[in-house]
Structures are given as C-alpha cells and as structure tokens.
Amino acid sequence: MIKSTTLKRLLAGAAVAAAVVVAGPALAKDKLRICASTKEAPYSAADGSGFENRIAARLAVAMDREPEFVYTDKFAIYIVGEFLDAKKCDVVMGADVGDERMLTTAPIYRTGYVYVSREDKNFTGASWNSIADTDYGRFAIRFYTPAEVMLKYAGKWEDNAAYLYGLINFKSRRNQYNQVAADQLVSEVANGGADLAIAFAPDVARYVKSSPVPLRMTMIEDEIVRSDGKTIPLQYDQAIGVRKDDRALLDEISAALPKIRGDIDAILTEEGIPLLPPSS
Incomplete structure (x- = not known):
C-alpha cells in the first residue's frame, strides 16, 4: 500500500506532467x-x-x-x-x-503580352504587327517567347539578332538556356538602347512602374496567325x-x-x- 505522503507526491507529479502536456507546443502545421x-x-x-x-x-x-x-x-x-x-x-x-x-x-x-515604350515616343500600336510599318530597329525581347515569333513575322528579326545576342553577352543558346533579364528589357527602353520592348506583362510591370523615365505599357490585343493558319495566343x-x-x-x-x-x-x-x- 502506498503511503499518503508518497501518494501526494505522485499525484503532484502527475499534475505537473499533465500541465506540461496541456501547455506544450501546438502540433506543427503541414x-x-x-x-x-x-x-x-x-x-x-x-x-x-x-x-x-x-x-x-x-x-x-x-x-x-x-x-x-x-x-x-x-x-x-x-x-x-x-x-x-x-x-x-x-x-x-x-x-x-x-x-x-x-x-x-x-x-x-489573366494578362498578356505588351509593348513597352518611352512616353515621348508616343507609340500607340496595339496589334502584334504594328511594328512592321515602323522604322524601329531595336527590340528588347526574351528568347523562346511569342515576341521572337512577332519579330520574325514582322521582318524585324535579322536586323535585331546581333543586338539581342549582345544582351546575353553573345552566349550560345545551343547547349544551355540563356535569357535576357526582365528588368533589362525595361532599362534598354528607358536608356534608349531599344526602341521597344515586347514582353509578357508580369515580366516587366514592376520595372515599368518604378522607372525614373516615363514609360508606357500597351496591351497587344490580337493573336499571331501563322502561315499555316494556326494561331499563337498573346494573352494567357x-x-x-x-x-x-x-x-x-x-x-x-x-x-x-x-x-x-x-x-x-x-x-x-x-x-x-x-x-x-x-x-x-
């Protein structure tokens, strides 16, 4: 038979242990x-x-x-x-x-591809082919995107290629993935290195908004229609x-x-x- 003093000590210990359990840390969240x-x-x-x-x-x-x-x-x-x-x-x-x-x-x-231009250029084109009839020769874009297709279909790719490869220090795209940084697209327009940037709006919106040079984003409203009749969407x-x-x-x-x-x-x-x- 347990003596009363021993029993009291055991009960007290159990109470402390219970308190620790109750007051212990919550279960970790998934x-x-x-x-x-x-x-x-x-x-x-x-x-x-x-x-x-x-x-x-x-x-x-x-x-x-x-x-x-x-x-x-x-x-x-x-x-x-x-x-x-x-x-x-x-x-x-x-x-x-x-x-x-x-x-x-x-x-x-949902958003889409945009043109980024300097406000003082007053560029208002809203079609993917709006660039075809301009005298613009420098376009900042990201590789492997619909913007690359736009330049090719508008007849602006060949004259622009050397400029674009310069943005990635002429690193080859053949054996490794190389890309133009999103903020660089905007800075090229702001500093006059490019006449326009063509980019997915989320790529560039932050940098357009914070640019010390007033810039404009214009949503491209239509789709690219390829020569085989298939379309390349510009809004996603x-x-x-x-x-x-x-x-x-x-x-x-x-x-x-x-x-x-x-x-x-x-x-x-x-x-x-x-x-x-x-x-x-």
Whole structure:
C-alpha cells in the first residue's frame, strides 16, 4: 500500500506532467512546399519579394499550412521536370491553365503580352504587327517567347539578332538556356538602347512602374496567325499547378483560393500588372 505522503507526491507529479502536456507546443502545421527559382524576378526571388512568392504565402495561410519555398538556382523552365515531378516540391505558381504536364486550378488572373515604350515616343500600336510599318530597329525581347515569333513575322528579326545576342553577352543558346533579364528589357527602353520592348506583362510591370523615365505599357490585343493558319495566343490565363496524381492537393488549393481573392488582386495591382477578364 502506498503511503499518503508518497501518494501526494505522485499525484503532484502527475499534475505537473499533465500541465506540461496541456501547455506544450501546438502540433506543427503541414507544410505547403512551393517550387521557386532564384532567377525569376519579379515572379520569384530568394528573399521572398517576388509577387508569386507573396501570393503563395497568402495561399498557405488560407490552407492553414506553413509555406516552405523550395528554391533552385535554375530557371523556371526546369521546375516541373526536375523538381515538381521529382517530388522535391508540390506547387507551381504561374502555370498556364491546362498545362498538360500538371493539374491546374481555375485561372487566378489573366494578362498578356505588351509593348513597352518611352512616353515621348508616343507609340500607340496595339496589334502584334504594328511594328512592321515602323522604322524601329531595336527590340528588347526574351528568347523562346511569342515576341521572337512577332519579330520574325514582322521582318524585324535579322536586323535585331546581333543586338539581342549582345544582351546575353553573345552566349550560345545551343547547349544551355540563356535569357535576357526582365528588368533589362525595361532599362534598354528607358536608356534608349531599344526602341521597344515586347514582353509578357508580369515580366516587366514592376520595372515599368518604378522607372525614373516615363514609360508606357500597351496591351497587344490580337493573336499571331501563322502561315499555316494556326494561331499563337498573346494573352494567357495564369493558374496554380500540382502533380497529375495530386488531385487532393489541387482540391484543397481550389477551396482556399476564394479566401485570398482580395489579396491576389491587391498584389497584382501593386505590381502594376494589367489584367484582363479570365477566358475560362
């Protein structure tokens, strides 16, 4: 039989232990592992200042998860194959709606390609072919984009190629991926190095907005019609993607998105991105 003093000590110890359990740390939240690149400003940056970083962080909170950014020093073109599919991360921001490599949410915003010009140039073209009849000879663009096709179809590529390769220090595109930095597209126009920049609006909106030289963004309103009759769209719905076998996560994200609709709109507006009504 336990003596009363011993019993009291045991009961007191049990009470302390119970108190520790009750007052102990809350269970850790599940993490939302977000695929991200350190080379994709203004979308993503190592310090979390990219506008997609900010949207992703809001999304994680709405899902009652902890945001965890899984960064790579590679360009975003490698993220799906080398990181998402390899299960190093689970969420891709800024996916095209219907990207066949992933399951995607409904659009979170829609925007398109724009011309960036100096205000004092008073350029007002709104068609992809508006550049054909100009005397402009220098166009700042990113490689592997519809802007490259625009220059070729408008007869402006050959005279512009040497200038463009100079923007990447004449590094070959044959064996490695090289790209013109988004902020450089804008600075080239601002300092007179280029007559126009042609870019996806989210690439350049931040830098146009902050430019000390007054600049103008003009949305390109039509599509490129190729010689074979096929079209190349210049406006895109942007969404969030997950692996094809991760329907549960997609559903969880989709349920949380309405909770941060206001946050998304505020972030995009602050960024200066011109928005269009979603097409789907």
